[in-house]
Amino acid sequence: MQAKAVSRFGKDTLAAEVAAGLDLRGKTAIVTGGTSGLGWETTRILATTGAHVIFTARDADKGRQLAEEFRTLTRNPKVDYAVLDLFQVSSAMDFAAQMLRKFPKLDLLILNAGTSGCPLERNELGIESQFMTNYVGHFMVAATLAPALVAAAPSRIITLTSAGHQASPIVWEDVNFERRDYKPMLGYAQSKTAMSLLAVELSRRLSSRGVLAFAVRPGMVPDTNLARFSNPSGDKEALLASIRALGFSTNDLKSVEAGTATTIWAATAAELASTPGGLYLEDCQIAEQLQQANFKNGFLAYAIDAAGAQRLWQMTESMLSRTFNV
Numbered sequence: 001m002q003a004k005a006v007s008r009f010g011k012d013t014l015a016a017e018v019a020a021g022l023d024l025r026g027k028t029a030i031v032t033g034g035t036s037g038l039g040w041e042t043t044r045i046l047a048t049t050g051a052h053v054i055f056t057a058r059d060a061d062k063g064r065q066l067a068e069e070f071r072t073l074t075r076n077p078k079v080d081y082a083v084l085d086l087f088q089v090s091s092a093m094d095f096a097a098q099m100l101r102k103f104p105k106l107d108l109l110i111l112n113a114g115t116s117g118c119p120l121e122r123n124e125l126g127i128e129s130q131f132m133t134n135y136v137g138h139f140m141v142a143a144t145l146a147p148a149l150v151a152a153a154p155s156r157i158i159t160l161t162s163a164g165h166q167a168s169p170i171v172w173e174d175v176n177f178e179r180r181d182y183k184p185m186l187g188y189a190q191s192k193t194a195m196s197l198l199a200v201e202l203s204r205r206l207s208s209r210g211v212l213a214f215a216v217r218p219g220m221v222p223d224t225n226l227a228r229f230s231n232p233s234g235d236k237e238a239l240l241a242s243i244r245a246l247g248f249s250t251n252d253l254k255s256v257e258a259g260t261a262t263t264i265w266a267a268t269a270a271e272l273a274s275t276p277g278g279l280y281l282e283d284c285q286i287a288e289q290l291q292q293a294n295f296k297n298g299f300l301a302y303a304i305d306a307a308g309a310q311r312l313w314q315m316t317e318s319m320l321s322r323t324f325n326v
Contacts, residue, residue, distance in 0.1 A: 002279050002286050002304070006271040009284030011219070015045045015260035018284065022268055025050035028103050028152070029267075030145075032056045032084060032138065033113025035066055038160070038218055041260040042110055046267075047074035054103075056084035056095070056113065086113055086137030087123055089320065096144035106148035108267050110158045111138040111195070120182040127319060128176040130184075134191035139198060139316050142213075143324035146206060153210025154273065158266050159199045161215045161280070161303070165192040166293035169302040170312060193303055194312060196280055201309035203277030205326045212277030214266040215303070219282065220252055221259035252296060280304055 009018060029046050033039035034055025043055040047070055055070075057063030063081030070079040082098065085091040099106070114134045121129040127136055142157055149155040167189035174180050177187065195215060202213035265284045266272065272279075280287045280299045290298040302308060317323050 002289065006286060007265060007269065007284045009261065009265060011254075011283040012258060013261045013265075013284050014255075014257040015041055015264045016048075016257065018261050018264040018268070019045050019049055022049045024107075024268075027051045027107040028054070028105065029108035029110065030054045030056075030099060030103075030106065031110045031112055032086070032141070034081070035062055037223070037256055038221065038260050038263065039112040040066075041256050042112055042263050043070060043079070044074060045260065045264055046108070047071075047076040047079050050076060051108070052078040052080075054080045054082055054099070057081050058083065058085050084113070084137075084141075086133045086141075087129055089123065089125060089137075089140070092137040092140040093144070096141045099141075100145055100148055104148055105152035106145055107152045107155045108158070109142060109145055109149060109156075110160075110263060110267060111142065111198075112158075112160050112263070113138075114160060114191075116188045117184040119184070120177060120187075122176060125319060126176055126178075128182075128187055130187040130191045131175060131194065134188070135194035135198065136316060136319065138195070139313075140320070140324075142198065142202060143326050146202075146211070146324075146326045149211045150206065150209045155211050156267055157199070157202055157206075157211065157213040158263055159195040159202075159213065159215050160263070161196040161199075161217050162188075162192040163217055163220075163282075163295050163297060164189045165196060165303050166290070166295055166300050169193055169300075170197070170308065172311070172315070175315075196299065196303040197305070197309040197312045199280075200278040200304050200306060201313045202326075204306065204309070207277045212272070212275070214272065214277060215280045216262045216266050217280070217282040217287065217297075217299075218259040218262060219254040221254050221256055223256050278304065278306075278309075 034043040084095040199213040199215040
């Protein structure tokens with residue numbers, strides 16, 4: 001079970017409200033997937049606090065253009081980009097190695113990038129695309145950058161999860177949908193369970209050295225690119241109609257600014273420093289464990305199971321044929 005809520009913020013809090021008065025000059029933060037949606041807002045908000053922010057983009061030209069826009073928008077010259085394609089093992093490893101060389105001390109690592117509902121595809125190792133992009137690529141980045149986070153301690157790692165995790169635990173016997181029918185949302189759900197477990201295991205391995213990891217549920221934020229496969233036309237009304245058909249109301253939705261608030265809180269809140277890490281956070285609060293799925297808030301026990309988190313780490317190393325000494 002998790003601790004009780006400790007925050008003065010809530011569901012409707014905006015990221016800018018959480019960041020008000022923060023001075024992160026001298027701190028370095030990496031944000032994956034910073035070109036749109038939650039990652040864009042996370043990058044912008046952190047830049048307004050004076051931090052040196054490095055966001056990732058899959059396309060170098062887009063990254064270069066956005067970096068300049070961020071510098072102008074936030075009046076912070078220390079906003080940079082790096083190329084990262086989390087679906088490719090070589091890209092994730094090259095990126096992490098490059099960041100470790102450039103930033104031997106890293107204060108914040110925000111594992112924000114993600115994909116959802118995409119058709120079945122596997123990479124060169126046979127890893128299903130959502131599991132690879134949302135979790136395995138981030139695992140590689142976090143494990144490689146662990147020494148930089150330890151060197152900057154106290155430091156934090158934020159993994160983005162989802163209430164969608166309630167649709168699937170880790171299906172240990174068939175993670176990559178080789179023997180069961182592929183259902184895109186089950187692939188997404190499994191990957192988000194994995195992201196929550198990653199925070200649990202990272203905190204177990206690193207908290208004694210001053211590095212805490214937290215899993216963050218941003219909430220249901222329709223104004224992002226996450227639904228590009230399920231809503232390829234980009235028709236907002238069609239997307240909202242499909243959300244309502246699933247039993248959600250407009251009160252269940254968040255703006256990008258509100259959806260980013262918990263990430264900023266998790267990354268900066270002083271009240272979380274006394275926790276052991278590995279917590280599941282939502283609405284700028286420590287979330288409650290559920291007895292059964294509701295797909296709106298809270299988490300199921302398997303999302304923070306310590307034994308499952310250790311097993312997942314070992315399984316991931318086996319998939320990659322690589323050991324990470326974290």
